[in-house]
Amino acid sequence: MLEAIILTVITAATPLLLAAIGELVVERSGVLNLGVEGMMVMGAVCGFAGTLTFGTPFAGIIAGALAGMAVSLLFGFATLTLVANQVASGLALTLFGLGLAGLIGEGFVGTPGLKLPALFIPGLTDLPVVGRILFGQDVLVYLSFALVAGVSWFLFRTRAGLVLRAVGDNHGSAHALGYSVVKVRYLAVLFGGACAGLGGAYLSIAYTPLWVESMTAGRGWIALALVVFASWRPGRLVVGAYLFGAVTILQLHAQPLGLGVPSQFLSMLPYLATVVVLVLISGNRRATRFNTPACLGTPFVPDR
Amino acid sequence: MKRFGANTANDDVSLKVMPGEIHALLGENGAGKSTLVKILYGALQPNEGEILWKGQPVVIGSPAEARALGIGMVFQHFSLFEALTVAENIALALPKDADRRGLSATIARVSRDYGLPLDPTSRIADLSVGERQRVEIVRCLLQNPQLVIMDEPTSVLTPQEADQLFETLKRLASEGCAILYISHRLEEVRAICHHATIMRRAKVVAETDPTTETVGTLARLMVGNEVDAVTRTKGVPGAPRLTLAGLDMPALGAFGVPLRAIDLEVRAGEIVAIAGVAGNGQSELFDAVSGERTGRDGAVVIDGRPVGHQGVNERRRLGAAFVPEERLGHGAVPALKLSENVVLTRHGTGEGIASGGFTRFGLAGRIVEAVTKRFDVRKGPADPEARALSGGNLQKFVVGREVDRTPGVLVVAQPTWGVDAGAAAVIRQALIDLARSGSAVLVISQDLDEIFEIADRIAVISRGHLSVPKAAEAMTREEIGLLMAGGAEKR
Structure with missing residues (x-):
């Protein structure tokens, strides 16, 4: 029972973690992309289509990431090159993505898909309890953890990561020092798009190998909330994503147990947790200041 | 080129x-x-x-x-x-x-x-x-x-x-x-x-x-030409018009400075200047005096009326006027015309700019004209948006708009920040003339040359403490420097 719950928690948390780690990098560079939901749903439909077209879920993974990047490029062009309002562009991207994905996926509704195979290492995967959990996951679950570690290393250990944080903290100064603010942000937005696309593809390839319209069901918004929940620290993102995943699953398991708690209340919990965390972290202004990208959402126009 | x-x-x-x-x-x-x-x-x-x-x-x-x-x-x-x-x-x-x-x-x-x-x-x-x-x-x-x-x-x-x-x-x-x-x-x-x-x-x-x-x-x-020297006549200070008594204000945010037991009297006919390095509580002090942040009633007294917990408009109605340091965004709304910016600080002062829910833009326009003429505000159209003015010209306008009211109490932060020598002389002269006509003028400035040029008494703010004001003639730059570096706290 416990093993089953943990396994389902992992599948619920992985798409959130994938999308959120991408958005974290985007926001660290000073760009607020509210279009995560739209990029995820595009990743989901293209991941599903890629899997069916090429006959392998691995093609679907690549297709999902590419689809996320493609729509994020639209966002990047609007907000970075044309310096449009980031909030409005992000919301538009979500609506656009949901609509376009519905159109593309029209013919796939009801078609059975292929499920991403899970890892199987004889001996290790057979271990009781921990075997399936640690050594029996699919490649995207491992990738999500690798991405968190990689992003953490990149942001705080490499020079390029330092430049990215600098651009997010003060784009005017970064420009004065000779760094290309727009280029750094384009790369961050594309990375964010690829990650959101992967998160979406996970839904249609691994979570439920099906295409259903709007199957992301608000996960893009949860991913956005998670980034704030984690106060822009990659490590805390794991905690947040698994907490959200756990509550989602708990709510499913709690219903048949007849706890007497309305399921709506349980599905509300993760958001309530975000609000509580926001209140708590804002109490420590100093720590918040060091991790919050000061230029978040502000458009950058270089001097003549 | x-x-x-x-x-x-x-x-x-x-x-x-x-x-x-x-x-x-x-x-x-x-x-x-x-x-x-x-x-x-x-x-x-x-x-x-x-x-x-x-x-x-x-x-x-x-x-x-x-x-x-x-x-x-x-x-x-x-x-x-x-x-x-x-x-x-x-x-x-x-x-x-x-x-x-x-x-x-x-x-x-x-x-x-x-x-x-x-x-x-x-x-x-x-x-x-x-x-x-x-x-x-x-x-x-x-x-x-x-x-x-x-x-x-x-x-x-x-x-x-x-x-x-x-x-x-x-x-x-x-x-x-x-x-x-x-x-x-x-x-x-x-x-x-x-x-x-x-x-x-x-x-x-x-x-x-x-x-x-x-x-x-x-x-x-x-x-390029001789700068008009500011002429300072000796004033005879009268009754206190602005009094701060034990003014305390907690810090706002992680980088704010708390104000600690500030006592100050500005009398009719004199200019009191507050010197200090940026970020030592000047903006907090300005907010407390102007009413942007309110506190205990008796902490701020204007013409004998305790106004500590009243807002900006109530204080303006008593004849006070305020010029904040940041002219664009705080002293003036960038996207509004100058006349509209005049309305923003005058609508509640009972001068008839706003009455019965209507605004008299004609009157506001005439005020813009008068300020333009007196302070030599250079602008293209007669009534441009505030952001169209250069920094120095906007500063002249923002200071002029308040001086034009002949306020009983004028609090001004960095009055000549970013304006050229000629315009600075005009603004400083206007402040002196206003004081000599019986107003109390409080200047918060980081420019010691300016302070010595116009102030009758000088106090220094350091980490939210204000030193006891002394007559300008009795102050030296060295003394002010020591007070800036924290000497004001050891009293």
Whole structure:
């Protein structure tokens, strides 16, 4: 029972973690992309289509990431090159993505898909309890953890990561020092798009190998909330994503147990947790200041 | 030569800086100094003319190329990243292949050698303004520059911090580094610079040895004509019109400064000035006096009426007027016309600008006209948006708008910040005349020259404490410097 719950928690948390780690990098560079939901749903439909077209879920993974990047490029062009309002562009991207994905996926509704195979290492995967959990996951679950570690290393250990944080903290100064603010942000937005696309593809390839319209069901918004929940620290993102995943699953398991708690209340919990965390972290202004990208959402126009 | 559209910001400018020389670049706001510096630092490209570096013609395409040549820059408005550490800030300005591991040790060594103590691991947001400037300077020095450009470096420092900076500069120059020193402060240019180039309206108008000039002759070269001296008649102070009694205010936010038991009386007919280095509670004090933040009722008294917990409009109705430091966004709404900005500070003062739910824009327009005339506000159309005005002209307008009301109490922060010498004289004269007509004027300023020019009494604010105000004649710069550095707290 416990093993089953943990396994389902992992599948619920992985798409959130994938999308959120991408958005974290985007926001660290000073760009607020509210279009995560739209990029995820595009990743989901293209991941599903890629899997069916090429006959392998691995093609679907690549297709999902590419689809996320493609729509994020639209966002990047609007907000970075044309310096449009980031909030409005992000919301538009979500609506656009949901609509376009519905159109593309029209013919796939009801078609059975292929499920991403899970890892199987004889001996290790057979271990009781921990075997399936640690050594029996699919490649995207491992990738999500690798991405968190990689992003953490990149942001705080490499020079390029330092430049990215600098651009997010003060784009005017970064420009004065000779760094290309727009280029750094384009790369961050594309990375964010690829990650959101992967998160979406996970839904249609691994979570439920099906295409259903709007199957992301608000996960893009949860991913956005998670980034704030984690106060822009990659490590805390794991905690947040698994907490959200756990509550989602708990709510499913709690219903048949007849706890007497309305399921709506349980599905509300993760958001309530975000609000509580926001209140708590804002109490420590100093720590918040060091991790919050000061230029978040502000458009950058270089001097003549 | 550099043109911006129809404006020529640098017109046939020639400038020669020698190794080991501290070379002053003087000029009023808008004379073209910043443009020239940006060209030298690679941030702008000239339309005509060439730059010779060590005798060779060079094209400086970007700040990175300038740094590679050995040209370093210490910015006027710091270009630091507040959320990052000192070491990270410095690493960002070094070439890609620089050794990051040994950097902290290098920073510690260089900062010690030049008398600029710094901890490489501290975050910029936690540092004082003086320390931030040290980071800028150390960052510049680590690139082994042969030319260092400094843009108004002392405008944010206490006199003692400035003296320390001058020692560092002299040492750098003695090692053969050339320094291009941009400043408004003629005294310090005379004290440390070997050579001065003076710009006016995009052209070089004079080159001189500043040590042989007086402040007066340098000022004349900059402005082009004699600056009207401010005439100060002796005033006879009357009854207190603005009283602060035990004013306390908790800090707002992580970087705010709490106000601690501030006592002050400003009497009719006098100007009291509050000196201090930026960020020591000036903005908090302004907010408390103006009513943007409210507190205990008796803490602020205007003309005998306790107003501590009343808002800005109630205080204005009692005849008080306020000019905040930040003119665009705080003193004026950028996207509104000047007449609309007049309405914003006058709608509640009972002068008939707003009555019965309607606004009389005709009256507001006439006020704009009167202010324009009296303070020589230069603008294109009769009633442009506030953001269309240059900084100095907007400052004249914002101060003029309040002075025009002949308020009983005027509180003004940085009255002449960023305006040229001629306009500054007009504003200062207006403040003196207002006080002599029976108003109480409180000036919060970082400019000691200004304070000595207009103030009858001077107090110093330091970390939210206010020193006991003393007659201006009895104050010296050294005393103010000591009070700025924390002396105000030990009383």
